[in-house]
Amino acid sequence: MKKSTIAIAFTTLLSSFLSAEPSAFGAGDLDSPAPYGLTSNEKVILETKKKLHTVVVKSNNQANEVESLRERIDGLQSIVESLSRKSHKNKLELKKLREENLHKSQNSDEYEKRLSEVVEHNALSIEETKKLLEDMNLLVLAIQKDYVTKAEFQALIKDVNKFKELMAKELKASAPSKKSKKSSALLYKEAKEYFNKKYYTKAIENYETLIKRNYKPAYSHYMIGEMNYRRKNYANALSYFKKSTALYSKGSYMPNLMLHSAIAMQETGDKKHANAFFKAIIKKYPDSKEAREAKKYL
Secondary structure (H helix, E strand, O other): OOOOHHHHHHHHHHHHOOOOOOOOOOOOOOOOOOOOOOOHHHHHHHHHHHHHHHHHHHHHHHHHHHHHHHHHHHHHHHHHHHHHHHHHHHHHHHHHHHHHHHHHOOOOHHHHHHHHHHHHHHHHHHHHHHHHHHHHHHHHHHHHHHOOOHHHHHHHHHHHHHHHHHHHHHHHHHOOOOOOOOOHHHHHHHHHHHHHOOOHHHHHHHHHHHHHOOOOHHHHHHHHHHHHHHOOOHHHHHHHHHHHHHHOOOOOOHHHHHHHHHHHHHHOOOHHHHHHHHHHHHHHOOOOHHHHHHHHHO
């Protein structure tokens, strides 16, 4: 659920209710550091966002490590090439020294000294090469440790596809329905009858159709929220109550909407803002039954 006109409407609502805290309807806010009161769809969206963030971070770290490894490999390649050239040069010099010693029958001390220098130089080059190889090995181990494995990537793809399917269903659900040919007034009447009989599933279907037709959408959202509240689906109830208030905040049902919103907040762990709503009900509607009920919670 994104912060949009709904969040703005609720901020306005709370201000009108005696400056109650503007975040009292914070349930369902995916941008919050600690989201609560999420619907099933919002939970999927939040989990997908977390996994995408993890993969992005890992990918960035791997890119940096691979670039560092590439630079070290380039350095190692230069050293190996230099060592190869020096080795070839040393072979030529040793061959020359050997030939001179044979021709001049000179003492072999100079030859031995030169040979010792060459061996020492080669030994230093070998040690430097070994150090680079050790550093490269550490980098490879680090990359293997944090690497996004094929299984992780496939799991992410699965989650993204699940998210896409979910959004497709949402879009399909929000598309205008062509099945029902009943008038909106008749659907509205039937919905109230279903509600009174506690046939909530059928009542919700009618109210959802009315919302798609833009027929009494504020009240329809309120009624769907009310049925979710009675089913103890508090996160969903808050979602519909918020939408209802965003559309119209002066309905006769507002005291009950506020009371049940406060109780739903309390049930989803937001006791602080629930108390703010209870106090707002008492102040705004002091003689109502909802105000008397709110006092019990305080």
